[in-house]
Amino acid sequence: MVGLTEMTNWAVDLIEVRKTYGRRIQALRGVNIQVGRGEIFGLLGPNGAGKTTLVKIMTTVVRPTQAAGTILGRPIGHRGKLGRVGYLPENHRYPPYLTGVQLLDYYGALAKVPQGRRRENARRLLDRVSMTQWADTRIDKYSKGMMQRLGLAQALINDPELLVLDEPTDGLDPVGRRDVRELLVELKRAGTTIFLNSHLLSEVERVCDRVSILVEGLVARQGTLRELTERTVEYRITVSGGAEALRGKLAIAGATVEGSVVTLSTPDLGRVNEVVDLLRAAGVLIEAVEPRRFSLEDILVQAMGRPLGRAALGPAATPPRV
Amino acid sequence: MQFWALIVDAFRESRDRKIFWVLVVMTFVIVACMLCIGFEQDRVTFLFGAWEVEGAYYSPLSAIGRSHIIGLAVYLLVPVFLGWIGVILMIVATANMFPNLMERGAVDVLLAKPLGRPRLFLYKYLAGMTFVLFQAALFVGSTFLVLGFRWRVWVPGYLLCIPLLVLLFSYLYCVSVLVAVRTRSAVAATLVTLFAWVLFAAPAIALDTYEQFPGMKQDNRMYRTLRTVARIMPKTRDIPYLAARWTNAGVSMDIFPRTVMEAGLDEEKRAQLERAREKEHDELAKNPAFSIGSSLLFEAAVVVCAMWMFNRRDF
Ligand SMILES: Nc1ncnc2c1ncn2[C@@H]1O[C@H](COP(=O)(O)OP(=O)(O)O)[C@@H](O)[C@H]1O
Ligand SMILES: [Mg+2]
Numbered sequence: 233m234v235g236l237t238e239m240t241n242w243a244v245d246l247i248e249v250r251k252t253y254g255r256r257i258q259a260l261r262g263v264n265i266q267v268g269r270g271e272i273f274g275l276l277g278p279n280g281a282g283k284t285t286l287v288k289i290m291t292t293v294v295r296p297t298q299a300a301g302t303i304l305g306r307p308i309g310h311r312g313k314l315g316r317v318g319y320l321p322e323n324h325r326y327p328p329y330l331t332g333v334q335l336l337d338y339y340g341a342l343a344k345v346p347q348g349r350r351r352e353n354a355r356r357l358l359d360r361v362s363m364t365q366w367a368d369t370r371i372d373k374y375s376k377g378m379m380q381r382l383g384l385a386q387a388l389i390n391d392p393e394l395l396v397l398d399e400p401t402d403g404l405d406p407v408g409r410r411d412v413r414e415l416l417v418e419l420k421r422a423g424t425t426i427f428l429n430s431h432l433l434s435e436v437e438r439v440c441d442r443v444s445i446l447v448e449g450l451v452a453r454q455g456t457l458r459e460l461t462e463r464t465v466e467y468r469i470t471v472s473g474g475a476e477a478l479r480g481k482l483a484i485a486g487a488t489v490e491g492s493v494v495t496l497s498t499p500d501l502g503r504v505n506e507v508v509d510l511l512r513a514a515g516v517l518i519e520a521v522e523p524r525r526f527s528l529e530d531i532l533v534q535a536m537g538r539p540l541g542r543a544a545l546g547p548a549a550t551p552p553r554v
Numbered sequence: 555m556q557f558w559a560l561i562v563d564a565f566r567e568s569r570d571r572k573i574f575w576v577l578v579v580m581t582f583v584i585v586a587c588m589l590c591i592g593f594e595q596d597r598v599t600f601l602f603g604a605w606e607v608e609g610a611y612y613s614p615l616s617a618i619g620r621s622h623i624i625g626l627a628v629y630l631l632v633p634v635f636l637g638w639i640g641v642i643l644m645i646v647a648t649a650n651m652f653p654n655l656m657e658r659g660a661v662d663v664l665l666a667k668p669l670g671r672p673r674l675f676l677y678k679y680l681a682g683m684t685f686v687l688f689q690a691a692l693f694v695g696s697t698f699l700v701l702g703f704r705w706r707v708w709v710p711g712y713l714l715c716i717p718l719l720v721l722l723f724s725y726l727y728c729v730s731v732l733v734a735v736r737t738r739s740a741v742a743a744t745l746v747t748l749f750a751w752v753l754f755a756a757p758a759i760a761l762d763t764y765e766q767f768p769g770m771k772q773d774n775r776m777y778r779t780l781r782t783v784a785r786i787m788p789k790t791r792d793i794p795y796l797a798a799r800w801t802n803a804g805v806s807m808d809i810f811p812r813t814v815m816e817a818g819l820d821e822e823k824r825a826q827l828e829r830a831r832e833k834e835h836d837e838l839a840k841n842p843a844f845s846i847g848s849s850l851l852f853e854a855a856v857v858v859c860a861m862w863m864f865n866r867r868d869f
Contacts (some may be wrong), residue, residue, distance in 0.1 A: 254867065290665035294868045310677040314668040321662035327563065327654075329570035341559035386663065 243425035259285040261449040273425040274440035281446040283429040287398050291319050318392030320383045322399050326495040328372035337391050343390040357385035376403040387465045398429045433529050445535045452535035459526045465499040472517040557677050564681035573647040581693045588700045613707045623707045627803045633794050645747050651682045655763045660868045679729035690719040690741045711801045718797050725788035728856040757784035758791050788849040
C-alpha cells in the first residue's frame, strides 16, 4: 500500500456518496472509494448493488443525494475533466442511423476532440477493436458483440485519463472477453486509470489491481486482490478414513468433516497442526494437507451474506487518506 | 464544435425518417405541377399548351395579375402544403427526437460529455428544427424559383416564408419537447402538440366570432378574458398574415382570397368580413413585433420549463 499512500492525487476519490431514488430506494448508502492513478480498479457486486448508480454519479448521469470528493483532482461533474473521462455505459445504445465511423466522430466532437485527432483516433481504435471492415456499416446491422467493441472504441475516442466501464464484457464471447482484457492491460501500461464495474468475477480477477465489493449500497470489502484472497484461508486435510468417528472432538477444534475431507477455516497453521495431532492420535492416516485461498467468488458470496459497512472493514481494506 | 455535431446528427436522424422523404417527394410533385402551368398575358396554359384557358386574370404583366400569382403561392401552396400538412408531418417526425435522446443507454454517453445539461438540451432543441428548416427551405426555395423562372414573378419577400414556417413550427415544437421530456413518449408528444395547436388558435377564432357581432363585445368579461389569453398564447394564426404582408409588400393585398372566397357572399356579410380582416391586419401591421415577440416569450417559458425538468432528471 505504500505506493498508494504516497499519492497525493487520486484519480477517483469518492467520499460518502449516497443516492436515494425517489423517497425510498436507497441505492447507495455512503460509499467511499479511492482509486490511484494508473490503477485498474474493479467494483464488484451482485445485480442491484448500486454499481451502475455509482458510475452514473461519477459521470453526472445521475444526480447524487449526497457526494463529496474528486475525479481527476476536480469536483465531480467538472466540465473540463469530463472531457478527460471515457465512459462505456451499461446496455448502451447508439443512434442506429450512424455508421461506426460517424458515431466515433460525433462523440469525439462532443468531447471536444479536434477534428484531425478525431479522424486519426477513430481509424486507430476501430482497428484496435477489430471493427475496421464494419466502419462504414450502419450500427443497426451490428451484433451485440460488435456494439460492445464499438462502445469501447467510443469510450476511448478522447484518449481518456480515466476510463469508466460498466459491464464491459457483457454480451461478448470468450474471445471478445480476452480481447477486452488485453486492451485494458495495454491501456494501463500507457498510464490510463480504469474503473471497471462487473458482476463477472473471472474477468475482474485477472486484470484488477484493487477491488471493492459493493453490497446493497455499501462497500463490504475493499483491498488489493492479494489482501482479499490472503486474509481468508482454509485448510483441507484429506484422510484415508476414520475421521467421521472423531466428529465431536473435531468440532471442538473448529473443523468439519465431510467424508474423507476435514476442513478447517483458519489461516492459523498452529491450529491446523493441532487437528493433525488429534487425527494422528486416533490413528487416522493423513493423505494430504492443502491450504486453500479463497477465490474472489468465495469472498463475494461471503460478503453478500452479511454486508459489513464501514466499521467492519479490516485495517488494510481502506487505504489511509492523505 | 459540439453544437455543429448535434446539428449534423439531428439532420442525419431526420434523414432516416420516412416522413422526411415523403415531404421531399411532396415538394417535387408540387414543383412539377407548377411547372406544367404557365401564365401568359391573355391566358393560362396547362401541360405546356395542351389545354388553355383565356383571360388576363393571371397576367404576369399587370400588377393585379402578379399579385394573383403571388397570392396563389402565399395563400394556397405554402399554407396548405407546408403550413398544414407539412407542419403536422413535421410534428410527427420530430416527436421522437427527445425520447430517442433520453433513451436509457443512449443518454448516458451524452450526459457524460463535457457539455452540461442545459446546453445539451438547448443545442438539441435548436438542432431539432433543422428538419423543418431544411424542408421549408426546399419547398419555399424551389417554388420561389418556379415563380421567378416559369411564372416571371420575382418576389424576394416570399423567401421570408422560410423563417416564418420555422417560427410557426417552433411555437408547437416547444410543447412537443416539454411533453417528451416529461413522458419520454413520442405518441404523447404528438397528440398533445396537435391539441395545443388547436388550443392556441381557439381564442383567436372565438374573438373573430365576436368581431362579426360587434354589439356583443361591449363590457363582456368573456371577450376580455379571451383577448388576454390570445395575447399570451403563441400566435400561430398570425403567421400566414405575416407571410402575406411581407410577400405582397407594395402590391394590393388579399385580392386572391377576396375574389375566391367571397364570391358567394351577400353584400353585408362581405363588408363585415372585410372590416374584420382589415382590423386584424391593422393590429398586425401596427405591431408584428408584438405578435412574434409575445409568442417567442411563451415558447421560451415552455422551453425553460422543459429544460428544468431535463436538468433535474436521473437517467
Ligand atoms: N432510475 C432509477 N430509478 C429508481 N431506482 C433505480 C434507478 N436506477 C437504479 N435503481 C435502483 O437502484 C438499485 C441499484 O441499481 P444499480 O445501480 O443499477 O445496481 P447494479 O449496477 O449494481 O446492478 C437497484 O435497486 C435499482 O432498482
Ligand atoms: Mg449495473
